[in-house]
Amino acid sequence: MTTLLHRRHTAEQLNELIESAPKSLVALNDDHRRSLSARFRGVASNEHRRVDAWSVERAGQPSTPFRWGPNTARRTIGNAALRRVAFRPELLICDAVHFEIDDLLLRAVSGSARAGSLGHWLSCLNHPALALVSAEAMNWATQLMEAAQGLSYPWLIPASDAYYDVATARTTLRGRRDLVVERDASRVIIRLRAGAPGKSAGPGLRSDMTIDALANADGIAPARFIGLWPEAGVLLSVDGTMSDLRAGARDLVRTAVVQRRTRLAIAA
Amino acid sequence: MTLLLPSSPLNVVDALRGDRTARPLADMTSASGLRAQLEDGIYEIIGKSNPASPLIVRASSLRQPGATTDLSFLAIGRIRGVLINQLLRLHCVGEHVDHAFEEAVDAWRAEAGANELLNRLEQMDDDERARLATDVTAHSVTLLRSLGPLPSRWMPRSTVRATQRLAAGNVVLRDVIDLMMGMNNAHSACVVLLDVTTSPLDEAAERTMRYHALVETLRTSIVPLRTSAFSTATGELWSTGVDHELLTRSYDEVLDVIDQLWKSQ
Structure with missing residues (x-):
């Protein structure tokens, strides 16, 4: 069963979400990585593929090409x-x-x-x-x-997003992260978002969390991944449990499948 | 010819800052009550039914429906408003503005890309464009002189957006605050909201001020210190402290708008 918590955005609620994050840490091992690689390899691609939470939230549907603004x-x-x-x-x-x-x-x-x-x-x-x-x-x-x-825990702004290149599958995963909060031996990640959360916000957060765990050298997942929508005053969070990580990985693979189908349809 | 005084008689930032020693404690309890009241009020209007599309309330929804308006003048008024807002954004980050009209248009192009209003601006003949440029320049002089330099320590932010979903997403309150200063991490209330308009201030401006305060309270769960409106047409500033009574008035006004929107569906 996956988790998704909804809170109003206040400093107290944010600290409470960090404080109440699961204490036991989950790690992805080599078998998990191999399995993910096999699934991505199963989705043939002629070009290098990039998948991130945004493409998961859009269910793999093509969006307008990126341009700086x-x-x-x-x-x-x-x-x-x-x-x-x-x-x-x-x-x-x-x-x-x-x-x-x-x-x-x-x-x-x-x-x-x-x-x-x-x-x-x-x-x-x-x-x-x-x-x-x-x-x-x-x-x-x-x-x-x-x-x-407003945080009661030490925090840092990561120097870059989390990137993971899926071995032999010509696929790069990108997980966005804006604040890393250190809590004892674990970490809680906060991602700032514009606008208001949509129906696919949960899968988006799970994908970001899974990519962050994959990008970690030891495969350790964040204890909790929090999405913060200041414009809506909303906090959503998912826990770093194995079922959430599996759901995140499944969404990433499904997105790659839809992307391939869309490309084939366009080519036809 | 536009005649200008050597200096503005009013410094908006000083007025917004007010007496620092007299600031009330940050009110962190009113928001939940207001939200619950709004949810109850909306339930009384729409009940259990689901509107085909969400009822969207904006600051503009609170203005009185006007009499007959010439659409071409409306477009020019909107373009002027957008350009003055761009100048406010530039001023907010300490950008020195020499050629108000040209710089505002450049900033607008960078922000919005192609859109209907921008196309309207491109299609203007030289005479119309020159008239608009003079108008924008006059408004910008009033704005920049009255505002004065914005202190960076006050964390000025421009065009701050807010969205609040109520009644299970059937009602959406949307707002854009032209200028926000102060941060919510202090024990005392210190967030100030400023609405900049190119029209003279009237009752609608008052309702807009209250609406900004209500949406900001719902968004952050903290009541802001002050909500204000500044007219670049007259140089007038209206500013009031935010209290429970003001928020309750806005709550009534928002419910009226939702009622009208619901009946018109």
Whole structure:
């Protein structure tokens, strides 16, 4: 049986969700990894496949091609800015966002940013558009900081999302994570989301959690994975149990199957 | 020709900040009661029936249905409103605005991509465009002079969205707050909401202020300190502390709107 808890978003409720996360930790072993790899191999693909919680939530249906915009850039810049603030608490969010954008622009100017990267896109923007990106990133970082500052446990902003390349299946899984909360020997992951949760929010969280467990060197799953929707004031969480991890893995494979069917239909 | 005073007689940020020593404690208990009241009120209106599509309440739903309106003027008014909002967003991150109209249009293009209003702007002839540019410039001067620099320590955020689902998702309250300052982690109430409008302030602006406070309370479960409205047309600022009475008035207004929406379905 899978888990899905719904709470109103307050600092108390968030701390309570972290506190009440399962104490026993679940780990994925080599057999689990081999089994997942076999299932993905069973879904033939001519090209490298990328699956994430977003594609799971959309049930594998194709979405509009990704393009950088203030809305898509805000998470990367906002998280990086908050990471700066965590290292240098005297820094204001506004300044941290500006420093982050300056760094990205510097990378683009020095030729280190590849075409299509965030830095490259930023370098093509005019001043008002850059300011708008800053405004969006500030909103994101402030929401995340508001959540983080209310936590009673140590937290950190991960340097990157969780990536797992499924061996011999030409498949990369990407699990998004915004805050990692350390609780004793376990970890609770928080993911910040825009808008309001839909019906597929639970499977999305489970997929993110499964990918995070797969990306962990020891295969240890987070004790709990919390989705935070500040715009709706809602918290949803799934537990790091074996049944939730299995459900997450099943959803990832199903998504790959639907993606393949859709591609075949388009090709036909 | 537009004549401007050398400085604005009013500093909006100072007015919003108010007396720091007189701030009330953060009210974390009213939200659950208001939510329950709203759920009960909605149940009395729609009962157990499921509307074909959710009833969506927005700040604009609280405005009085106007008399006959020229649609072309309406579009220009909306474009002006969007452009002033873009300038507010730029000001919020400390961007110095030299050419208000051009910079606002650039920011809007970056944010929205192609849309109906933007197409309308592109289709304007030179004369119409120049008129709009002058209008936007005048409004922006009022806005930027009255606001003054926004202190970064107040964590100014622009275009903050909120969505609240009620009655099992049959009713959705949607809101966008133009400017929000302060954070909810303090013991005392310190979040301030500001609605910026290009129209003169009227009763509808009051209802919008109350609606912002209600939705923010439901969203965060904490009652904000102050809700305000600023008109770039007149330079007027209306600001009021948020208390239970104000939230209850907004609750009544929201139920009226839901009743109208339900009857019109």
